[in-house]
Amino acid sequence: MTYDPVEDLPDEVHKILARQDGLVTRAQLTLHQVPRERTRWRSGRHWTAILPNVFLVDRAPATERQRCIAALLWAGPRAYLTGPSAARLHGLSVAEPARVLMLTPEPCRSREHGFATVRRTTVADHAVVERGPLRYASAARAAIDTAAVRPFADARSALLIEAVQTGTTDVAELHEWLCRLRTREAKQLLVPLQHAASGAWSLPEAELLDLVATSEILPLPMANPALTTADGRALLTPDVWFDDVGLAVMVHSHLHHSQGQDWVETVERDGDLTRVGVVVAGVTPTGLRQDPSGTLRRLEDTYVAAQGRSRPDVVAIPKLS
Structure with missing residues (x-):
């Protein structure tokens, strides 16, 4: 039995x-x-x-959710999850962490055991989420804490961009929590936050905007504006748009746009823009990183060439930040 x-x-x-x-x-x-x-x-x-x-009450390995609940039970009723565990609960693309990070208000003390770490904090999070036995930091706090422990700048930028573009949080909330961090931690998140605030939908787009900003020829572009024809028909949204000449720049990336046949269809939809007279320049993440000067020179040449032709009859609506 x-x-x-x-x-x-x-x-x-x-x-x-x-x-x-x-x-x-x-x-x-x-x-x-x-x-x-x-x-x-x-x-x-x-x-x-x-x-x-x-x-x-089982000998089977604990699930991720059970590890989070166990950590909270161990840490006490005022503790709440932060960092990657909380970011995952908010739906962000973060790998399952080896350690469960938590915060607890004073006068509780910092401690750790096994896979659980709880750190005392003097900064109150007034938007802690409670879902059944789980308590976790607000989306902005979770994103900032997760970005702060990522070792590489690209990963920090990608996370904050995702948090903003998915509507998980917004730039103002991220900035508020950034201001509450220790100086060293805040410093390494300044550029990632700027990327998130740029309107870019991915890290390659943010890198493209950074590159364009170094040009003495290219004007300040729009990021991801809504484009329509003169009669109101919606067009493909360009990653970067130079409105004065009707030049669209598209970052062609399997990872950041789509996969397989969907990606092929995304690239082919550039033709929707060219059919209404829009000049389309394509760039790749590899080109941006391995040959930024060459990429910039090509964009500048394309922009100058576009100045010599009539601007297409399209309307660009800036994206609301």
Whole structure:
């Protein structure tokens, strides 16, 4: 007969287990008169002591969600997730972290054990999210904390751009949290925040805008404006747009636009613009990074050539930031 690891537990404990994804603390067991001897016996045979005084009533490996809940139970009722764990809960494209990072207000202390780290903070997050047993930082705080622990500038920029472009948070909220960080951490996020504020939809687009800004020939462009024909028909949105001459620049990237046949169709849709007289210049992330001067020179030449022809009858509507 199969052994039930939760048999003979009080009904209230069963309710706690259902609410906490199969996790329970020693204090909760004691509160509902589960003898310490029974807890000790089961934790060594049928339960997993996943963190000090936190038990998973199963021997199977904990899921990511269970690890987050266990960390919060261990850290205490005022703690909340931040960093990658919180960013993932907000839907950002972040890999599952090896460690669960949390914050807790004073006077609680910083500590760590196993996969869990809780850090004391003096900066209150008034938009902490509570979803069942999970508590996690606001989207802006989670994005900033996650970006701060990323080792490479490109990864920091990509995350903040995604956070803004998906509507998870906005530039003003990111800037507010950036101002609250320690000086060293804030410094490494200044350029990534500028990329997020540029209106770019991806890191290559942000790099393109940075490159264009170095030109003495090219004017300040629009990023991702809505384009329509004179009679109001919607056109493909260019990544970068020089309105005075009707020049569109498209970053052709498998990763940042789409995949497979969808990517081919995206590239072919450049023809929608050329059919109404728009000059289209294509660039790639590889070209931007390996030959930026050559890429810029080609864009400048294309812009100068476009000045010698009539501007197409299209309307560009700047993207709202």
